[in-house]
Amino acid sequence: MGLRTLLESVRSALATEIRGVEQPGLTWERRLWLYRHGFLSSKDAIWDLTPGTVEQYLSDVEYRRVRGIDDPYTEALANKLLFHLLVSPTHDHLLADIHGVVMDGTFVDVPGIPETDSFEQFLERLADAPAIAKPIQAARGDEIQRIDRLDGQLRLDGRPIERTTLYETLIEGRDRLLTEHVSQAEYAARIAPDSTNTIRFLTMIDPETGEPFVARAVHRFGTPSSGHIDNWGAGGLSAEIDPDTGTLSRAVANSHSETTVEGWNDSHPETGTQIADCTVPGWEQINASVRELAGTYGRLWPHVGWDVVVRDDAGSVTVLEGDPQSVDADIQAHGPLLADDRVRRFYRHHGVLASERRGIA
Structure with missing residues (x-):
């Protein structure tokens, strides 16, 4: 880990911890116990951290080392444009269509991605279906915007917007991809x-066999708090998926997000639709498709969180992106990762685990 990355990690950890200083009911004795084991205090309300379970959780300190597993190819995974260009030659059928690329404030033509260099071309495609604008380099749903037309009126995140204003919005700020709305x-x-609800597959390449496996899969659902995205940190819900059957668990809310939803939920708080015991249709095909993709690119990226949208009941999917820093807090809200011996061996092989834990089988 480079000095700049280390400093950014420390700054991020401190910012998170400062936000949790006023966490009600958390004593300083408990806080110091968490620090001693490598955890930020924010995890106390999310994970089942006890003297008997703490060694089975990937700690916050260890999490900071996870991004290095995919080095030196981490940036190719984190950059959405590079990711598309690398993966499309073999798995274009799994990727969302790109309708436009904005770089340095200009619509540009990118080799291998036709008809992306014109705002007018983008508007023509928008006439048929909504689109999504997102930064080329971003994570956790940052600055994702939905663009569509209703009765001829352009809209951005559901609000009317004039053509010139939309153009100016798209070319300002960070470089962006404009993609189909899946x-x-x-x-x-x-x-x-009201949200695009994704499955996060955490895949790893077994260092002994070279085969990909799914360490955990969770289904995320948007809420009124998270808006048109399903991000858990923004107030969405997370349900674990049984890897054998595709059946969902109860869905948990993030107690540290700005959400009106609390705790564990059998059904969605707004629609009332059952989540617990719902089965993802076409699960066997979905699981196989993601493992095949992970295996194909396993030498570049042995550790990935794939964000996947299920398109139909037959198991057709679209992979929105791959995340190198993919062990979000909701992954372990459903149970500790290191309870799985394969996962423990993987992280030990890649030098992620604290030294005192690397010898634990």
Whole structure:
């Protein structure tokens, strides 16, 4: 880990900890116990951290080392444009169509991605279906915007916007990708119709066999607090998926997000649709598609969080992106990762675990 990355990690950790200083009911004795084991105090309300379980959780200190697993190819995974260019030759059928690329305040033509260099071309595609604008380098739903037309009126995140204002919005700030808005399967739309609801697959390449495996899969659903995205940190819900059957658990809310939803939920708080015991249709095909993708690029990226939208009941999916720093807090809200011996061996092999834990089988 370079000095700049280390300093950014320390700054991020301190900012998170400062936000949790006023966490009610948390004594300084408990806080110091968490620090001693490598955890920020914010995890106390999310994970089941006890003397008997603490060694089975990947700690916050260890999490800071995770991004280095995919080095030196981490940036190619984190950059959404590079990711698309690398993956599309073999798995274009799994990727969202790109309708435009904005770099340095200009629509540009990118080799391998046709018809992306014109705002007018983008508007022509927008006439048929909504689109999504997102920074080329961003994570956790930052600055994702939905663009569509309603009765001829352009809209940005559901609010009317003039053509010139939309153009200026798209060319200002960070470089952006403009992609198709992926239609989701009926089960996901029934649970949370106002957001695109993704599955996060955490995949790893077994260092002994070279085979990919799914360490955990969770289904995220948007809420009124998270808006049109499903991000857990923004107030969405997270349900674990049984890897064998595709059946969902109860969905948990993030107690540290600005959300009106609390605790564990059997059903969606707005629509009332059941989440617990819902089964993802086409699960066997979905699981196989993601593991095949992870195996194909395993030498570049042995540790990835794939964000996947299920498109229909037959198991067709679109992979929105891959995340190198993919062990978000909701992954372990459903149980400790290191309870799985394969996961423990993987992290030990890549030097992620604290020294006192590397010898634990």
